Amino acid sequence: SYELTQSPSVSVSPGQTARITCSGDALPKQYAFWYQQRPGQAPVLVIYKDTERPSGIPERFSASSSGTTVTLTISGVQAEDEADYYCQSADSSGTYWVFGGGTTLTVL
Amino acid sequence: EVQLVESGGGLVKPGGSLRLSCAASGFSLSTYSMNWVRQAAGKGLEWVSSISSTGDYKYYADSLKGRLTISRDNAKNSLFLHMSSLRAEDTAIYYCARMNYDLSDAFDIWGQGTMVTVSS
Numbered sequence: 001s002y003e004l005t006q007s008p009s010v011s012v013s014p015g016q017t018a019r020i021t022c023s024g025d026a027l028p029k030q031y032a033f034w035y036q037q038r039p040g041q042a043p044v045l046v047i048y049k050d051t052e053r054p055s056g057i058p059e060r061f062s063a064s065s066s067g068t069t070v071t072l073t074i075s076g077v078q079a080e081d082e083a084d085y086y087c088q089s090a091d092s093s094g095t096y097w098v099f100g101g102g103t104t105l106t107v108l
Numbered sequence: 109e110v111q112l113v114e115s116g117g118g119l120v121k122p123g124g125s126l127r128l129s130c131a132a133s134g135f136s137l138s139t140y141s142m143n144w145v146r147q148a149a150g151k152g153l154e155w156v157s158s159i160s161s162t163g164d165y166k167y168y169a170d171s172l173k174g175r176l177t178i179s180r181d182n183a184k185n186s187l188f189l190h191m192s193s194l195r196a197e198d199t200a201i202y203y204c205a206r207m208n209y210d211l212s213d214a215f216d217i218w219g220q221g222t223m224v225t226v227s228s
Contacts (some may be wrong), residue, residue: 001170033214035153042203042221043145043153048214086153088215095167097143097155 002026002091004100011106018074020103022087025068032070033088034063036081037102043086047072074105082107110134110217112204117222124194128222130187130204135217138162138182141207143215144189146200146224154200157189158207194226 004024012018022032034047045054047063050070060075074081087100116128130142144156157178158167166178177190187204201223205215 031212033212035215037153042218043205043215044218045211045214045216048216049212052211054211054214054216084152088153088155096169097158099145099153099155102152 002096002098004087004089004098006085006087006100006103008101009104009106011108012077013108014079015076018077018081018105020072020074020085020087020105021069022071022100023069024087024089024098024100026092027065027068027070027089029092030090030094032063032065034061034072035086035088036083037086038083046085077105077107079107081105112206112217112219114202114204114219114222117202117224119225119227120194121228122195122226124226125190125192126194126224128189128191128202128204128224130189130219132185132187132206135206136182137180137185137187140209141213142180142187143205143207144178144187145203145205145215145218146198147203147221148197148200151200156202159187191224194224196226198224199226200224 035043037043050065084102086102111133113131143158159178175193179188201221203221204219206217208216
């Protein structure tokens with residue numbers, strides 16, 4: 001079955017830049033999405049269509065795509081950004097959704 | 109306010125069945141495909157099932173196929189998930205999520221989830 005691979009954790013100090021990567025063989029063909037999940041809360045969409053930011057999401061959240069890897073970048077990290085981040089995409093057929101294992105962002 | 113509210117979770121014995129509901133408000137459910145996503149304690153998100161806006165197309169995660177039935181009642185603005193032959197490993201929070209075509213099928217609205225516990 002199709003898998004998306006994320007590194008388990010990232011730690012940065014406030015004001016620094018955090019980068020979270022997600023790898024998957026079908027990513028060149030399928031859009032990637034990113035979700036933020038704070039403890040005890042439902043996920044929130046922060047990036048769609050590889051690089052687009054929904055309304056209401058701060059500009060410090062951005063994303064890029066290159067081949068089989070997509071990257072979520074959080075510039076000027078704030079304490080409130082501490083959360084789990086999940087990438088999501090579809091398999092090559094576009095039928096089934098898959099989430100990455102999640103990356104825990106710790107703000108030191 | 110655009111909102112999804114899940115209900116129907118609870119404690120069920122192994123081998124039992126459960127029907128989860130998701131009530132939409134602030135928008136017309138009939139316009140959107142919908143999904144169920146689950147999350148076991150301390151684990152990541154796992155996509156469970158999708159249903160098209162009309163209910164004509166249904167998809168299930170391979171690991172759960174045969175034990176789930178997703179359905180919807182657009183007239184009542186509601187989504188459902190019937191789960192049978194439940195196992196301990198099905199214990200999780202179950203979220204319903206709206207799939208937005210205008211955002212390239214992103215899951216843009218999520219409910220707060222309903223907890224399902226499978227235990228004897």
